[in-house]
Structures are given as C-alpha cells and as structure tokens.
Amino acid sequence: MSDVSSELQSRKSKMADVSRRQVLRGLGSGLALPAMAGAGLALPPLAAPALAQAGEIRFEHAFGTTILEKPATRVVSIGYNTQDPLLALGTPPVGIREWFGARPYAVWPWAESYLGDAKPTVISGEVSIEIIASLQPDLIVGVGSGISKAEYDVLSQVAPVLMQPADNPSYGTRWDIQTEMYGRALGNVDKANELIAANKALFAAARERHPEWAGKTGVCAYNFNGETGAFIGSDTRATFMGELGFKLTPKLAETKTTQGFYAPLSPEDLSALDADLLVWISSFDTVPDIVKLPMRKTLKAHKEGREVMAGSLIAGALSFGSVLSLPFALKEMESDITLALDGDPATKVASSVKAGLAP
Missing domain, CATH: 3.40.50.1980 (Nitrogenase molybdenum iron protein domain)
Known part of the structure; x- marks a missing residue:
C-alpha cells in the first residue's frame, strides 16, 4: 500500500469517530x-x-x-x-x-x-x-x-x-x-x-517565471477506496497551488469542505476537477485506480494532457506542506507543471508517463 493510500485509508477508518474526537484528516x-500512579508519574x-x-x-x-x-x-x-x-x-x-x-x-x-x-x-x-x-x-x-x-x-x-x-x-x-x-x-x-x-521569494520567483499561470485554475485531486475528490480549503495541497497563483475551479470554490480540508465528489460527476491543471495526489501503485476512473476520460484536463501525477515522495511533500517540503515539491514539480500547461497534448508529463497515467 502506498504512503498516500495509507494516509487516506487511515482517514476513512477514523471517520466514524470524528464526531466524538473532532479528528481532522482521519488520522x-x-x-x-x-494510570499515573502505576506509571510513576505523579502529575500536579x-x-x-x-x-x-x-x-x-x-x-x-x-x-x-x-x-x-x-x-x-x-x-x-x-x-x-x-x-x-x-x-x-x-x-x-x-x-x-x-x-x-x-x-x-x-x-x-x-x-x-x-x-x-x-x-x-x-x-x-x-x-x-x-x-x-x-x-x-x-x-x-x-x-x-x-x-x-x-x-x-x-x-x-x-x-x-x-x-x-x-x-x-x-x-x-x-x-x-x-x-x-x-x-x-x-x-x-x-x-x-x-x-x-x-x-515566499521562491514562490514569487516561480510566479514571475510563469506569468502564464496567473488566473488559471489548479486542483489537487485524490482517488482512494472508491472515492474521488479534491483537496480544498485550508489543506496544505491547496495552499501549494495558491502559492503558485492557481485558483480553484468555480464548482469547487462553491463546494463546502468536509472536515475542513477536502471535498468528495460523486463518481458520476467529476466536472469540478476539470481545471487548467489537474494534479493527482497518489502513488505509482494506485495509478491503475485513477486510470480506470470512467468519468476521468470525460475531463478536458485529461484529453488535453493537463494532468500531473504526484508520486509518493511528491505527494508526501505536498501533504506535509511545510517550510521545508514546499520548496522541495516546487523544485520537483515545476517542469511537469510547465509541460502540462504548454498547450500541446503531445507533450506528456514525464512523471505521468513513467507512472502509467495513460491517455
């Protein structure tokens, strides 16, 4: 099981307990x-x-x-x-x-x-x-x-x-x-x-290098255990996209978050994911589940080659969303994002091809 799959599975297994413990991310x-006495810890x-x-x-x-x-x-x-x-x-x-x-x-x-x-x-x-x-x-x-x-x-x-x-x-x-x-x-x-x-300077420089990104929509999506959705709200992955100047699709912008950080979607309608840039947060061993999504094939982002596959390491960096992991993710993803948005469906993102994210 992949790292990100483990994360999502852990979330799912905890959902029944959310109302009692208010645990976000399902972790x-x-x-x-x-017993403090038995442990020898006499706390004041x-x-x-x-x-x-x-x-x-x-x-x-x-x-x-x-x-x-x-x-x-x-x-x-x-x-x-x-x-x-x-x-x-x-x-x-x-x-x-x-x-x-x-x-x-x-x-x-x-x-x-x-x-x-x-x-x-x-x-x-x-x-x-x-x-x-x-x-x-x-x-x-x-x-x-x-x-x-x-x-x-x-x-x-x-x-x-x-x-x-x-x-x-x-x-x-x-x-x-x-x-x-x-x-x-x-x-x-x-x-x-x-x-x-x-x-902040790193992300500002990235925005300056890519003025064509300004105003475009960008979404980080997931698919696990039969559920497909997007990371939105205060989520670290959504923060990364915002740092690069991307905004949510209109449908996602109007969607209420679940547990404050994601939005599950109906498997019959994934149109909310149809952004200028669609980043799949997954690992290589979960790619087949994404490839087999019937409604994915209806998305323009898929048809026009505007998808990026974030493998386990990059998915981890985006999920941590920290002062150290975000620059790492930017360095690793910038060229893939550039290829995805170059307007030429023939140029496939290298990481996506190697991962088997077929047309």
Missing part, C-alpha cells in the same frame, strides 16, 4: 492516558494560567494560553507535520509523532539534512503520555495533532503545550504561521523570518 489523535493538578512576565513568551491559541518562561530546547512534536519547521529552526525534536511513510526517525528526505546526529524517539499510533513524560520536554508542539481539550489539559501537566491559533482549524495552520510561532517558542525569530522570506 486520529488517540492520546493514551495510563492544573493551575490557573498566570500573566506573562517580562521575558516570558506568550501564545494565545485554540485551547487557551501557553506561556514559556524561556525559549524551549527540548521539544516533543506530536503534530503530524510539525517536525519540519522545528528541524529547519535548528532544534531537532527529542520525540516525533509519525504520520505515514515509515521514514527513519519519521523524517522525510527534504528534512534529513537538518537532523544531524539527533535520534528522536518516534511516537507511533496512540500518543503515550508515559513516552512523552520520559523525554522530559520543556515544550510539546500539538499544532495539527488533533488532540482534544481534555488531552491538552493532561499534557499541559507534563510541559507547556502549543496549539494552533484559535481561528485556525485543527489541521489548517499555514506553513508560515507555524514557522513564526516556533521561531518565537525557540528564541529563533530571526531564523524563522529568514526561512519565511526565502520561501
């Missing part, structure tokens, strides 16, 4: 709460938040207020993609929540060089408070983790917990906002600003 948060009762004093770092977020007395140095990352900006800022987490892909230390290729000699503990499946407490963190990054307020309260007894801004959905905090937040938390604001500026 589940599942904080394991063992929750205290009322104090007012920030001089030198303290204060964050207002979805679950309240987090105050750091000084910049954090031992960080546990339980968000599904939060290890990337922490690594970019020079603070390898002591613990990393694994999302998908089974990568060493849960770090993907675009971030490996930032790991150095660090060997973080990989937290798989349910988040065990025993494991987190044993790592003795001075900060737990819970942005994009899907944890509940009750779970946040328990984790806050181990160390300060940083969550997404109150006006952000659980899995919808942009890469630049996250980078800025962690830069403050780590006492590395200048580096955070440098990273953000460099990324």
